[in-house]
Structures are given as C-alpha cells and as structure tokens.
Amino acid sequence: MLRWTNFLIAFFIGCSSLCKNHSFQNNQWNYADSLQFSFQIPQKQRYKIVLKAQLDENYPYRNLYVLLRTISQEQKLQSSLLNFVFVDSLGYWQIPQRFWGSSTYVFEQPIGFVQFSTPQKVQFRLIQFMRDDSLKGIKQIQLCLVPVE
Numbered sequence: 001m002l003r004w005t006n007f008l009i010a011f012f013i014g015c016s017s018l019c020k021n022h023s024f025q026n027n028q029w030n031y032a033d034s035l036q037f038s039f040q041i042p043q044k045q046r047y048k049i050v051l052k053a054q055l056d057e058n059y060p061y062r063n064l065y066v067l068l069r070t071i072s073q074e075q076k077l078q079s080s081l082l083n084f085v086f087v088d089s090l091g092y093w094q095i096p097q098r099f100w101g102s103s104t105y106v107f108e109q110p111i112g113f114v115q116f117s118t119p120q121k122v123q124f125r126l127i128q129f130m131r132d133d134s135l136k137g138i139k140q141i142q143l144c145l146v147p148v149e
Helices: 002-013
Strands: 018-023 028-030 035-041 045-056 063-072 076-085 104-116 120-128 134-136 138-148
Touching: 018 035, 028 138, 035 138, 045 076, 063 104, 076 104, 104 120, 104 138, 120 138
Parallel strands: none
Antiparallel strands: 018 138, 028 134, 035 120, 045 104, 045 138, 063 076, 063 120
C-alpha cells in the first residue's frame, strides 16, 4: 500500500519534481533525530520547496514547528524556523483525511523558493522544534523541490 501511496504523491506533485521521504518508526519523531534530505540539482533552475506531513489521530498539537537548514555550494548555510498550523481561527482541523474513514491526515505547505545557478548537490535538514522530546503521531515527512517556470 505504501508504494501505491508514494506513486500517487509523486504523480500529483509532478514528474519533474525532486522528492524525498522519511517514515518514522512507531510514528514518532524524536527531537534528537534531525531529518536529512539530499538532492542533486541537475541544472540552473528555480524551485518551490514543499513540505508534506502525514499525521495520525495521536498527534497531540494543532501545529508543528520545524527548523529548516539549507546547505548548498552557493548559499552556504541558511536556517529558518517554520510554523505549520493545521487548524483555522476557530480550532477546526484544516487538513483532510487521506482516505475516507482513515485516521491518516496529510498536510502540504509550500515553504519558500530557492534558486540554483549551477548543477550541484544541496542538503536540507529538518529538526522538530516542539515542546516534546518525542513527538507522537507523525507517520511521514516528505520534502519536494518543484521546478518553477
């Protein structure tokens, strides 16, 4: 089932996008476990950075703070603290269930743009920045670079 799910995600994002996934053991993300995503940039291109998170009913919060670090040949090191809010102003969840009757929720958020002027290897590191050392209810994180025309 996971292979089929990954195929659907790749299809909807687009064939030319660069995507990397990380699935969590026991559906929990420990503070000490930073996620590393390496991409080989094939050509001069501008990309939109998109983060996807799969959550289950055990996720205890209505948002997710992450620290994103980008390391590239051109931009050296950049850090950004990001807050992903999953509810509206009244507290209602704004992320749909993946499949009808499922307890998996999928959140997708563009988080910025990056421009590369030469082919190169770039690395992104995500660090969970919440109150808990062990954040329950996170099944998977996906980071994608979507070409912008």
